[in-house]
Structure formats: structure tokens, C-alpha cells
Amino acid sequence: MLDRQNVIKDLISSNNSKIVMLVMDGIGDIPNEQGVTPLQKANTPNLDFLATKSDLGQTIPVLPGITPGSGPGHLGIFGYDPLKYQIGRGILEALGSDVEVGEKDVVARGNFATIDGNIILDRRAGRPATEESAKVVELLNEKIKQIDDVKITFYPGKEHRFVVKLTGEGLGDKLEDADPQKEGKPIKYTTALEPGSEKTAIIVNKLLDKIKEVLKDNPKMNFALLRGFSKYPDLPQFGNVFKLKAAAIAVYPMYRGLAKLVGMNVVTTGQTVEDEFNTVKEIWNEFDFFYIHVKKTDSYGEDGNFENKVKVIEEVDRALPILLELKPDVLIITGDHSTPCLMKGHSFHPVPLMISAKYTRRGLSKTFDEFECVRGTLGTIYAVDIMPLALAYSGRLKKYGA
Amino acid sequence: MLDRQNVIKDLISSNNSKIVMLVMDGIGDIPNEQGVTPLQKANTPNLDFLATKSDLGQTIPVLPGITPGSGPGHLGIFGYDPLKYQIGRGILEALGSDVEVGEKDVVARGNFATIDGNIILDRRAGRPATEESAKVVELLNEKIKQIDDVKITFYPGKEHRFVVKLTGEGLGDKLEDADPQKEGKPIKYTTALEPGSEKTAIIVNKLLDKIKEVLKDNPKMNFALLRGFSKYPDLPQFGNVFKLKAAAIAVYPMYRGLAKLVGMNVVTTGQTVEDEFNTVKEIWNEFDFFYIHVKKTDSYGEDGNFENKVKVIEEVDRALPILLELKPDVLIITGDHSTPCLMKGHSFHPVPLMISAKYTRRGLSKTFDEFECVRGTLGTIYAVDIMPLALAYSGRLKKYGA
The missing domain is CATH 3.40.720.10 (Alkaline Phosphatase, subunit A)
Incomplete structure (x- = not known):
């Protein structure tokens, strides 16, 4: 057009x-x-x-x-x-959750999920109550504040949903979703789709391991899927x-x-x-x-x-x-x-x-x-x-x- | 668009x-x-x-x-x-005549024409009856089956019209029409418009000479004009x-x-x-x-x-x-x-x-x-x-x- x-x-x-x-x-x-x-x-x-x-x-x-x-x-x-x-899906989810997004940020939509070992049993962790998942978000914010030089912030959403924001230098948003999309499959790490997003991929994959470690004792919300990585669009x-x-x-x-x-x-x-x-x-x-x-x-x-x-x-x-x-x-x-x-x-x-x-x-x-x-x-x-x-x-x- | x-x-x-x-x-x-x-x-x-x-x-x-x-x-x-x-005109004419066209084919629309020496007197050869021109197509199919390594097939159409199909390796369809468009002008050989169509141009020009030779005794349909060279489109x-x-x-x-x-x-x-x-x-x-x-x-x-x-x-x-x-x-x-x-x-x-x-x-x-x-x-x-x-x-x- x-x-x-x-x-x-x-x-x-x-x-x-x-x-x-x-x-x-x-x-x-x-x-x-x-x-x-x-x-x-x-x-x-x-x-x-x-x-x-x-x-x-x-x-x-x-x-x-x-x-x-x-x-x-x-x-x-x-x-x-x-x-x-x-406009990336991560940005829209962030906007819908009233998350402030700036030019150095990459945001993603998160789903709490249930895993057994490395296999995803439920991509929505049994659809927890919003208050219940908000508590898990609080725990994540307490335990994971930074990975390398990148600041990490979690924001609660409805039921199993949340938003994560990465703030730092040299971040890109050309990343595959860290989500195999189907249950019964192993968890999936992200991959950068261009060199400018390689640092972000490393941070995201470390973040996934960290989340798994922090949530290991939660009976249902013991992992998270991340997708729709987006930077602030340059409109x-x-x-x-x-x-x-x-x-x-x-x-x-x-x-x-x-x-x-x-x-x-x-x-x-x-x-x-x-x-x-x-x-x-x-x-x-x-x-x-x-x-x-x-x-x-x-x-x-x-x-x-x-x-x-x-x-x-x-x-x-x-x-x-x-x-x-x-x-x-x-x-x-x-x-x-x-x-x-x-x-x-x-x-x-x-x-x-x-x-x-x-x-x-x-x-x-x-x-x-x-x-x-x-x-x-x-x-x-x-x-x-x-x-x-x-x-x-x-x-x-x-x-x-x- | x-x-x-x-x-x-x-x-x-x-x-x-x-x-x-x-x-x-x-x-x-x-x-x-x-x-x-x-x-x-x-x-x-x-x-x-x-x-x-x-x-x-x-x-x-x-x-x-x-x-x-x-x-x-x-x-x-x-x-x-x-x-x-x-879609090239040759292809449309071929489709309209129920001619099967494959990926190794180049097709063109043909007109029977009347020439005197090398001068075109009538681009439609006096609009012959369809049955009459079908007989000429039959004759061409009998006398011209191949030029170099390229197979030649003629298909009858209405009145002065017919379709010719070239089948072989390395054929292209970026060719000028072998048709001066006007009566009173000399016959026109084709020219390749790109290197990939040069072999086809040589074949087509040999084909024109061959058609002229085969039809030399026909009082009206003693030559043919070829245009709209087309390969099977890659849609x-x-x-x-x-x-x-x-x-x-x-x-x-x-x-x-x-x-x-x-x-x-x-x-x-x-x-x-x-x-x-x-x-x-x-x-x-x-x-x-x-x-x-x-x-x-x-x-x-x-x-x-x-x-x-x-x-x-x-x-x-x-x-x-x-x-x-x-x-x-x-x-x-x-x-x-x-x-x-x-x-x-x-x-x-x-x-x-x-x-x-x-x-x-x-x-x-x-x-x-x-x-x-x-x-x-x-x-x-x-x-x-x-x-x-x-x-x-x-x-x-x-x-x-x-």
C-alpha cells in the first residue's frame, strides 16, 4: 500500500x-x-x-x-x-499490563508452565488464579534482579501470563520463541536470528535456567515459556x-x-x-x-x-x-x-x-x-x-x- | 499493488x-x-x-x-x-486450443500468411476455412518433426490460426515476434532478447525457413508468422x-x-x-x-x-x-x-x-x-x-x- x-x-x-x-x-x-x-x-x-x-x-x-x-x-x-x-506481541502485552517500555528494553510475554524434568506437561500450569501467579512473579523479582549486565523485571498478568523486561546495552529482539508450542515436548531455549540479538539470546537462556532453579519446588508453576520478544518500535x-x-x-x-x-x-x-x-x-x-x-x-x-x-x-x-x-x-x-x-x-x-x-x-x-x-x-x-x-x-x- | x-x-x-x-x-x-x-x-x-x-x-x-x-x-x-x-499470449492460445504445455516447452501463436517472395501480402492468408488450415497443420506435422534437438508440434486453430510447440532443453521465451505486424513488409526473423533465448531464436528461424519450404506450393497459406513465444509460467x-x-x-x-x-x-x-x-x-x-x-x-x-x-x-x-x-x-x-x-x-x-x-x-x-x-x-x-x-x-x- x-x-x-x-x-x-x-x-x-x-x-x-x-x-x-x-x-x-x-x-x-x-x-x-x-x-x-x-x-x-x-x-x-x-x-x-x-x-x-x-x-x-x-x-x-x-x-x-x-x-x-x-x-x-x-x-x-x-x-x-x-x-x-x-508492533511485537511482547510490546502489546507489556502495554496491556501497563509496563513502561523504553528504548533499551526488550520485553516478552511469559507463560508459567508445568514441567517434569525437561518435558512440558502443561503450557499454562493449570491456569493458576491471577493472585497465585502474582505471588510467583513477586518471588522471581526478588530472586532474579540481574543477569550479567542486564536488569531483569517481571510484571504480573492474568492467570498464567506475565511479562518480563530485559534492560541493558546491546539488546536485540530478533529471537526465536523459547516455547516449543506443544505439550509433551522438551523445553526450548531461544536462538538469535541475527548477530545483533546474540547477547540477548545468551541472557534469555541463562534466565530460563534461573527461573527453573527458583521455581523448582512449586508444584505447578515450575517453569516459564517466553515468546514475542520485542523492542520498543521505532515509529x-x-x-x-x-x-x-x-x-x-x-x-x-x-x-x-x-x-x-x-x-x-x-x-x-x-x-x-x-x-x-x-x-x-x-x-x-x-x-x-x-x-x-x-x-x-x-x-x-x-x-x-x-x-x-x-x-x-x-x-x-x-x-x-x-x-x-x-x-x-x-x-x-x-x-x-x-x-x-x-x-x-x-x-x-x-x-x-x-x-x-x-x-x-x-x-x-x-x-x-x-x-x-x-x-x-x-x-x-x-x-x-x-x-x-x-x-x-x-x-x-x-x-x-x- | x-x-x-x-x-x-x-x-x-x-x-x-x-x-x-x-x-x-x-x-x-x-x-x-x-x-x-x-x-x-x-x-x-x-x-x-x-x-x-x-x-x-x-x-x-x-x-x-x-x-x-x-x-x-x-x-x-x-x-x-x-x-x-x-501469462504469455502463446500460452493462452495453447490453453484455448487444449494443448498440453509442460516445463520444457515454448509455445507460440501462429498465423498462416500469404507471401510473394519475401513480402507479406496477407497476414491471414485470406482467412482460410478452419478445415482447410487444419490440413496444412497436418502436413507441417508430417514434414517437420524436429529441428536440431528440439521437437516441433503444430496444433490447429480457427481459420488462419494455429499453435506451435517447441520441446527441448535450454529453451527460453524472451524473443521478438517473428511478425512484421504489417502487410507489404518483408518477413521478419526473430531475435533473442536475452542470452537464455538464443538457442530458441536459432531454432525458430530455421523453423520459419522450413515452413516456407514445406508450404511453397500452397497458393495462399505459403508462410507463417509466429508471435507471443511463451514458456509455462512459474506461478x-x-x-x-x-x-x-x-x-x-x-x-x-x-x-x-x-x-x-x-x-x-x-x-x-x-x-x-x-x-x-x-x-x-x-x-x-x-x-x-x-x-x-x-x-x-x-x-x-x-x-x-x-x-x-x-x-x-x-x-x-x-x-x-x-x-x-x-x-x-x-x-x-x-x-x-x-x-x-x-x-x-x-x-x-x-x-x-x-x-x-x-x-x-x-x-x-x-x-x-x-x-x-x-x-x-x-x-x-x-x-x-x-x-x-x-x-x-x-x-x-x-x-x-x-
């Missing part, structure tokens, strides 16, 4: 307008047994009124048929080609690329982390949608781009809970006047991907998009839902097209060519 | 679902003098019912404005970027790329040949659409992807025969229950390009696409025609996006990124 950032970089000019991007995670859906989607079912007078004055469309997050994870889904709407820029910074001072308002660590990766300013907010919108109000004069993340549309989609997904949409709609009263020059409402309740997971379906601004073509739509978006004035575009449109509607993109 | 195959190759997983791709050749059209297209005119209760439950869209075969031949048209719907992969094989066991059901040799080029299993079938669908039924348990080719929508489009194009669509609709009773997990109905009756030829117009599956967004369309497809849930996409969608709707594509 053509890198939009290269095309627009010389066209961007600054002005004082404000852009709000409201992301309802996993908002897109497919009809339920009654033939309606949550967006169709929800009572949304504010979104519908906005639709009459906005340009609607639908976005393809990556390519038709490709179901994005949260990483590629967000990169797309942030204006980064998700096929060009990739172009949002402020430089789009010449916008951006704030991120998100409740969940992973989305705060994703925003931080692209260089947004992550601000503190409350737990509800209303809290998030009020945070935007509080910091309105300090920034000119506001990314707001609403998580629970996705969570209820993942649970297959249609009624609660509807309720979250209605909650957003009720709170929307807080944003509207700020009179943003451009208000974008979209999602990072679809999460159909019937599928209980992310999907490949296109994502609704609505852009409200001064110079929209408008007038074609009466409500905001998947079907109005299909037939909206913007047509079917790629998620990476949203940011150039945001700049254009805010009057920040100069003419291309004479 | 981005190669979709590179993106999806690590995302494909296998399952037991079945995908049917029904290709109505040249199905897309433009309104006739009465303002309707064949798809609108045809009485198609089955297609229309399917449309209410399906995702519709329209595909761009290559790029907007580009009219594809059958080769690029099919490569696109088979999931091969038609700008990256190209990634469909089964490896998409991890599908694919069957091709097609009446016409060219489409059986195209399917074979990408590695599909070409099965024997009858002459009618019903025969083709019954063949699918017979082999249902042996494959998980079924490409079905219906030729006559294109043939009647090429003839400008609107009423007969309508009848073929109705024939497909009547036979459709045979496919529907098999309950394919994914049923794709589309074409390889448009062949508007008014234009009597392939065109660049987008092509209708309908995908019926479990998790469609559905509900937006009442009939299957060009206009419902424009406004369908899939939007306007590229033909190469169809295969990733087929895999996605069949549950075969894992999530991209975490």
Missing part, C-alpha cells in the same frame, strides 16, 4: 482548529438473529442528528478479509500503514508526522500504550465515557488532536453480549453533547475494527466512519449505522485514509501540485 | 469448510437501449433470494479503466495480482498459497488451462451449466474449493446478443439449487470482467460480486445486479481481494497482529 505519510508530509500546514477522534472499539457488527446490528438497535438521537450533517463511509482496517488485532487496527486509524509498521512520531499536538484519553492500558508508542500525550481520565469526555473538556486548550478510546463496545462484542453493546453505544450517545459543546472543527467517530456479537471476536468486516466538519458533502444519511455508512458520501476507504481526511477537513492540507 | 499473497500467507489455517466460486464470464454489463442490464432483465428468483442474505460489492479487475483479457481477469479472481503475474500454486484443495469445472479449454496453470485439479464435466453444477455435486467430498466457469454470458456479450445473455443468466439461476443444496460454507458469484452487449467486447467496468456465507453483513440488497452491487456492503474492491475474503468468510484467516 502507498504510504500516505509520504504523500501528505509536505502538504501539512498548521492552524488553530481542533480535531476529535472518538474510537468505539469493535463498533462494527453484523445483524443478529432479529436482523439488526447494535448501532441500528441503539437509541442514538445525537449520533443520528450528527449523521445528517456529516460525511459517512466505511473503512477497511488492513485489507479486505484481514481481521486486525488491536495493534494494526489502531495503527491504521492513527494514519500508519499497518502492513508497514508492526514516526504523530506530532512530527501530522504536525498536531495530540492527547490520548483511554481507560485501558493497552490503548494508552498504543497512543504513547506513536508519541501522543497520554492524559489521566476516569472510568466512564462521560469521564473521558469531561477530560477532553478539561484539556481542550492544551491540544489540537484528541484521541478518545471507548473499550466496552469491543468487550461486549467479544462476550457476544448484544444488549450491553447497545447500552455502551447509548452511553456514548448520551455523553456526546459534552464533546459537541466544545465545537470541535472536525469530529471523527469510528472504530479500529468490527467485533460482531455473533462472532464473539474481532472480524474482517468494514468499520463505520462518520466525519462531522464544516465542509462536508452531507445530507445523504439519517442515522449512524453500518448500512448508512456503506452508502455514505465517503464510500469504502482504508483506515489509513482517515488521518489525511482529518487534516483535510480541518483545513490543514494544502493543495497538491499547482 | 500490494501482493495480498504475501500478507495472508502466515495467517491461513485449515478447516473443513467448502468454498464455491461461480464465475459467470463477462457478467457485468451496461444498460441497453431500454435502460436495463442483462442481470436486471433476467428473471432470477434464486440469485435474488441469495442477494438478501449475502454481502454484495463490485470488483475492479486490474485497475480502474483497464480492460482485462481472460488471463489477467482470471488471475485476479484466483488471488494473483494481474500486474505482477502475466505460485493455488494449493500452496491458499491451502485449499481446488477443483476446476469449466467447459472451455482456455479456462481449464488457466485453472491448471495455478495448480487446480481440472475435472471432466458436461456441456451445460446444469452439467457443471452436477459435477460439483459428484466431487463434493474430494475438494474444498470449487471454481466453476460459465462461458456463454461472455460469448453472447461479445456477440451483442442481449436476449441470449439474459437466457444464460436465467439458466444459471434455474440450476443454482443444485449448488445451494450442497450447502457451501462460502458461495461467491462473480465474473472475471464485464462484457457489455452494446460494446461487443470485454470492458473496464467494475464486476458484480456476491458472497454468501454465515457471517455476512447482509440485508441491504434485494436483487443481484450491477446497481445493487455498487451499493452493497463490500463496497468497491479489487478482484484480488476476493480470495482473502473467501478465506475470511470460511474462517480460514487468523487475526493479523495482536
Whole structure:
């Protein structure tokens, strides 16, 4: 795909307008047994009124048929080609666990496992309770602080999961997973896939031996598998690329982390949608781009809970006047991907998009839902097209060519 | 264009679902003098019912404005970027004449021509009857069996056309056409365009002299022009790329040949659409992807025969229950390009696409025609996006990124 950032970089000019991007995670859906989607079912007078004055469309997050994870889904709407820029699984797990990652760090996802001798009996150590595995993480932090000149830190996760961070000079992340993937197989040490990661491989393999030694008396969590080794990705910074001072308002660590990766300013907010919108109000004069993340549309989609997904949409709609009263020059409402309740997971379906601004073509739509978006004035575009449109509607993109 | 195959190759997983791709050749059209297209005119209760439950869209075969031949048209719907992969004209002509082509072969299209001395008087030798030129082909096969260590075989075609196949070691296909393209010019020998084709150039030029000698007493067909030298293209094989066991059901040799080029299993079938669908039924348990080719929508489009194009669509609709009773997990109905009756030829117009599956967004369309497809849930996409969608709707594509 053509890198939009290269095309627009010389066209961007600054002005004082404000852009709000409201992301309802996993908002897109497919009809339920009654033939309606949550967006169709929800009572949304504010979104519908906005639709009459906005340009609607639908976005393809990556390519038709490709179901994005949260990483590629967000990169797309942030204006980064998700096929060009990739975020390692270790980094995403770290971000989701609120682990700070810096440029000298390598992080990996960990699984506590049960071994007998060197054979892996259970890759998830019987799915221990989160509190139980947190205690093991505490023990590891106490017993293993450093290997050679590399600092080691463990962070607890849910059930058998944890994150490990290596901090030091000369570390790389081109390593095979230290995980044979299957039970009944012997434990697997890592191998460097390039010379720049050889030191890291040595450290990781010493670490595995050390973990085994420390945990040898634990009946179930007596070993750990490590995978998805990742360094902090070197992404172009949002402020430089789009010449916008951006704030991120998100409740969940992973989305705060994703925003931080692209260089947004992550601000503190409350737990509800209303809290998030009020945070935007509080910091309105300090920034000119506001990314707001609403998580629970996705969570209820993942649970297959249609009624609660509807309720979250209605909650957003009720709170929307807080944003509207700020009179943003451009208000974008979209999602990072679809999460159909019937599928209980992310999907490949296109994502609704609505852009409200001064110079929209408008007038074609009466409500905001998947079907109005299909037939909206913007047509079917790629998620990476949203940011150039945001700049254009805010009057920040100069003419291309004479 | 981005190669979709590179993106999806690590995302494909296998399952037991079945995908049917029904290709109505040249199905897309433009309104006739009465303002309707064949798809609108045809009485198609089955297609229309399917449309209410399906995702519709329209595909761009290559790029907007580009009219594809059958080769690029099919490569696109088979999931091969038609700008990256190209099939030589000699190969297509050979496939259309049911000529077996192997890896040691070079094939070319031949025209019988009339010369006087070395000057070409008629590049088509007065368009001889097919039976008449077939006799000349027979004579050539009798008199010219080998040149140096290369075996030569001639195959009859329609009117002045034939195919010649060279079989031997060290042959290449980077050769200029042995055809001055215009009448009144002297005959033209070929030249190798790279060292790997020099042996072939020598053989071809000797072959031209030999043909001239053998045909010297024929009043009209006394020479031959050769062009489109092509080796068997080295295409990634469909089964490896998409991890599908694919069957091709097609009446016409060219489409059986195209399917074979990408590695599909070409099965024997009858002459009618019903025969083709019954063949699918017979082999249902042996494959998980079924490409079905219906030729006559294109043939009647090429003839400008609107009423007969309508009848073929109705024939497909009547036979459709045979496919529907098999309950394919994914049923794709589309074409390889448009062949508007008014234009009597392939065109660049987008092509209708309908995908019926479990998790469609559905509900937006009442009939299957060009206009419902424009406004369908899939939007306007590229033909190469169809295969990733087929895999996605069949549950075969894992999530991209975490």
C-alpha cells in the first residue's frame, strides 16, 4: 500500500482548529438473529442528528478479509500503514499490563508452565488464579534482579501470563520463541536470528535456567515459556508526522500504550465515557488532536453480549453533547475494527466512519449505522485514509501540485 | 499493488469448510437501449433470494479503466495480482486450443500468411476455412518433426490460426515476434532478447525457413508468422498459497488451462451449466474449493446478443439449487470482467460480486445486479481481494497482529 505519510508530509500546514477522534472499539457488527446490528438497535438521537450533517463511509482496517488485532487496527486509524509498521506481541502485552517500555528494553510475554524434568506437561500450569501467579512473579523479582549486565523485571498478568523486561546495552529482539508450542515436548531455549540479538539470546537462556532453579519446588508453576520478544518500535512520531499536538484519553492500558508508542500525550481520565469526555473538556486548550478510546463496545462484542453493546453505544450517545459543546472543527467517530456479537471476536468486516466538519458533502444519511455508512458520501476507504481526511477537513492540507 | 499473497500467507489455517466460486464470464454489463442490464432483465428468483442474505460489492479487475483479457481477469479472481503475474499470449492460445504445455516447452501463436517472395501480402492468408488450415497443420506435422534437438508440434486453430510447440532443453521465451505486424513488409526473423533465448531464436528461424519450404506450393497459406513465444509460467500454486484443495469445472479449454496453470485439479464435466453444477455435486467430498466457469454470458456479450445473455443468466439461476443444496460454507458469484452487449467486447467496468456465507453483513440488497452491487456492503474492491475474503468468510484467516 502507498504510504500516505509520504504523500501528505509536505502538504501539512498548521492552524488553530481542533480535531476529535472518538474510537468505539469493535463498533462494527453484523445483524443478529432479529436482523439488526447494535448501532441500528441503539437509541442514538445525537449520533443520528450528527449523521445528517456529516460525511459517512466505511473503512477497511488492513485489507479486505484481514481481521486486525488491536495493534494494526489502531495503527491504521492513527494514519500508519499497518502492513508497514508492526508492533511485537511482547510490546502489546507489556502495554496491556501497563509496563513502561523504553528504548533499551526488550520485553516478552511469559507463560508459567508445568514441567517434569525437561518435558512440558502443561503450557499454562493449570491456569493458576491471577493472585497465585502474582505471588510467583513477586518471588522471581526478588530472586532474579540481574543477569550479567542486564536488569531483569517481571510484571504480573492474568492467570498464567506475565511479562518480563530485559534492560541493558546491546539488546536485540530478533529471537526465536523459547516455547516449543506443544505439550509433551522438551523445553526450548531461544536462538538469535541475527548477530545483533546474540547477547540477548545468551541472557534469555541463562534466565530460563534461573527461573527453573527458583521455581523448582512449586508444584505447578515450575517453569516459564517466553515468546514475542520485542523492542520498543521505532515509529514516526504523530506530532512530527501530522504536525498536531495530540492527547490520548483511554481507560485501558493497552490503548494508552498504543497512543504513547506513536508519541501522543497520554492524559489521566476516569472510568466512564462521560469521564473521558469531561477530560477532553478539561484539556481542550492544551491540544489540537484528541484521541478518545471507548473499550466496552469491543468487550461486549467479544462476550457476544448484544444488549450491553447497545447500552455502551447509548452511553456514548448520551455523553456526546459534552464533546459537541466544545465545537470541535472536525469530529471523527469510528472504530479500529468490527467485533460482531455473533462472532464473539474481532472480524474482517468494514468499520463505520462518520466525519462531522464544516465542509462536508452531507445530507445523504439519517442515522449512524453500518448500512448508512456503506452508502455514505465517503464510500469504502482504508483506515489509513482517515488521518489525511482529518487534516483535510480541518483545513490543514494544502493543495497538491499547482 | 500490494501482493495480498504475501500478507495472508502466515495467517491461513485449515478447516473443513467448502468454498464455491461461480464465475459467470463477462457478467457485468451496461444498460441497453431500454435502460436495463442483462442481470436486471433476467428473471432470477434464486440469485435474488441469495442477494438478501449475502454481502454484495463490485470488483475492479486490474485497475480502474483497464480492460482485462481472460488471463489477467482470471488471475485476479484466483488471488494473483494481474500486474505482477502475466501469462504469455502463446500460452493462452495453447490453453484455448487444449494443448498440453509442460516445463520444457515454448509455445507460440501462429498465423498462416500469404507471401510473394519475401513480402507479406496477407497476414491471414485470406482467412482460410478452419478445415482447410487444419490440413496444412497436418502436413507441417508430417514434414517437420524436429529441428536440431528440439521437437516441433503444430496444433490447429480457427481459420488462419494455429499453435506451435517447441520441446527441448535450454529453451527460453524472451524473443521478438517473428511478425512484421504489417502487410507489404518483408518477413521478419526473430531475435533473442536475452542470452537464455538464443538457442530458441536459432531454432525458430530455421523453423520459419522450413515452413516456407514445406508450404511453397500452397497458393495462399505459403508462410507463417509466429508471435507471443511463451514458456509455462512459474506461478505460485493455488494449493500452496491458499491451502485449499481446488477443483476446476469449466467447459472451455482456455479456462481449464488457466485453472491448471495455478495448480487446480481440472475435472471432466458436461456441456451445460446444469452439467457443471452436477459435477460439483459428484466431487463434493474430494475438494474444498470449487471454481466453476460459465462461458456463454461472455460469448453472447461479445456477440451483442442481449436476449441470449439474459437466457444464460436465467439458466444459471434455474440450476443454482443444485449448488445451494450442497450447502457451501462460502458461495461467491462473480465474473472475471464485464462484457457489455452494446460494446461487443470485454470492458473496464467494475464486476458484480456476491458472497454468501454465515457471517455476512447482509440485508441491504434485494436483487443481484450491477446497481445493487455498487451499493452493497463490500463496497468497491479489487478482484484480488476476493480470495482473502473467501478465506475470511470460511474462517480460514487468523487475526493479523495482536
